[in-house]
Amino acid sequence: MRIYKIERTQQLPISISEAWAFFSSAENLSRITPPWMKFEVTGELPEHMYPGMVATYRLQPVFGITLKWVTEITHMEENKYFIDEQRHGPYRFWHHQHHFKEIENGVEMTDIVHYALPYAMIGRLAHRINIEKKLNEIFKYRHQKVEEIFKQGK
Template sequence: MKIYKIERTQQLPISLDEAWSFFSSAGNLSRITPPWMKFEVTGELPEHMYPGMIATYHLQPVLGITLSWMTEITHVEENKMFVDEQRHGPFRFWHHQHHFKEVENGVEMTDIVHYALPFSKVGRIAHRLNIRKKLEEIFRYRHQKVEEMFKGR
């Protein structure tokens, strides 16, 4: 199984508490997901994240095909980090770490995603041709959207 990695760091001019409050709320995920993905939360979400929390979504990542995605929050260290892992969805493996660190002018947020695709060789070809680009596009959109949302605070 080939494991891929994406790592992105972004600085935000907000407090650690504000960053944690926004990003640890799974309900805000749709606000920072590209509209073309037609991302929709399908289950109820609690007010506060906790280890073992399950979140379910529908999305259309490519060709208008609707997919179901289920993630579990596996680790939570308040105001520091949390991890979501795919339990059902388009990837063979998905492990997404969200780290938060207070810095001089606000908060440094780092995403680290390790993922693998199904279908072995076909998955590798699809990754090279399209999937890596789509994931990069999603993270670029998120970076831009978050910057717009918290600009001038």
């Protein structure tokens, strides 16, 4: 199984508590996901995230094919980090770390994603042709959208 990695860091002029409140809310995920993915939360979500929390979504990542995605928050330390892992969805493996660190004049957020695709050679080919590009587009959109949200205020 080939494991790929994406790592992105972003600095925002907000407090750690503002960053945590925004990014730890699964409801805000749709605000920072590209519209072409037609991302939708499909299950009920609690007011506050906690380890063991399961979230369900529907999305169209490629070719207009609707997929269900189920993630679980496996680890969390408030105002520091949380980890979501795919329990059902398009990847063979998905482990997404969200780290938050106070810095001068704001907060630094780091996303670290390790992921693997199903179907061995076909998955590696799909990654090279389309999936890597799409994931980079998603994170680029997210970066821009987050800057826009916190520049204008929520």
